[in-house]
Amino acid sequence: xxxxxxxxxxxxxxxxxxxxxxxxxxxxxxxxxxxxxxxxxxxxxxxxxxxxxxxxxxxxxxxxxxxxxxxxxxxxxxxxxxxxxxxxxxxxxxxxxxxxxxxxxxxxxxxxxxxxxxxxxxxxxxxxxxxxxxxxxxxxxxxxxxxxxxxxxxxxxxxxxxxxxxxxxxxxx
Numbered sequence: 001x002x003x004x005x006x007x008x009x010x011x012x013x014x015x016x017x018x019x020x021x022x023x024x025x026x027x028x029x030x031x032x033x034x035x036x037x038x039x040x041x042x043x044x045x046x047x048x049x050x051x052x053x054x055x056x057x058x059x060x061x062x063x064x065x066x067x068x069x070x071x072x073x074x075x076x077x078x079x080x081x082x083x084x085x086x087x088x089x090x091x092x093x094x095x096x097x098x099x100x101x102x103x104x105x106x107x108x109x110x111x112x113x114x115x116x117x118x119x120x121x122x123x124x125x126x127x128x129x130x131x132x133x134x135x136x137x138x139x140x141x142x143x144x145x146x147x148x149x150x151x152x153x154x155x156x157x158x159x160x161x162x163x164x165x166x167x168x169x170x171x172x173x
Contacts, residue, residue: 006039006042008038052076053075061099062095075092075114091113096117097120104126109130109132112132114136117138118138118139119142120133124147126148131148
């Protein structure tokens with residue numbers, strides 16, 4: 001039976017169990033040693049349609065592409081960060097963006113106050129209809145906007161280093 005289950009990394013597994021327990025009344029399982037088990041059935045993973053991640057750290061999104069029905073993803077770091085070095089702020093980074101880019105069912109993506117994210121590649125996220133890119137201090141490039149034919153809402157501000165947005169003129173028409 002274990003062979004039919006999909007293992008998620010610890011940090012994402014914790015979030016998925018919270019959602020399954022709260023929204024679907026599915027209680028977390030334990031492994032043979034009595035620890036929480038992070039193996040999920042495909043049906044359980046299909047139940048996850050929305051994630052709201054507060055103060056994520058590097059690698060938190062590893063395995064997110066295993067959530068086949070994920071439609072809404074909000075990633076936000078909170079708190080006063082103006083006086084902190086980017087390395088001291090809880091934030092996703094470019095390796096997490098690679099994971100996000102595999103989530104082809106996303107309709108809404110919000111990336112807010114991520115100090116260590118340098119680029120966004122939206123090329124394969126063709127179902128996006130809402131995109132928020134706000135206060136990402138190291139973000140300097142956004143790619144793939146021209147592929148977002150369903151995009152209706154775009155909020156992009158406070159990204160001080162953002163100098164390159166591929167095909168912005170095409171989506172504004």
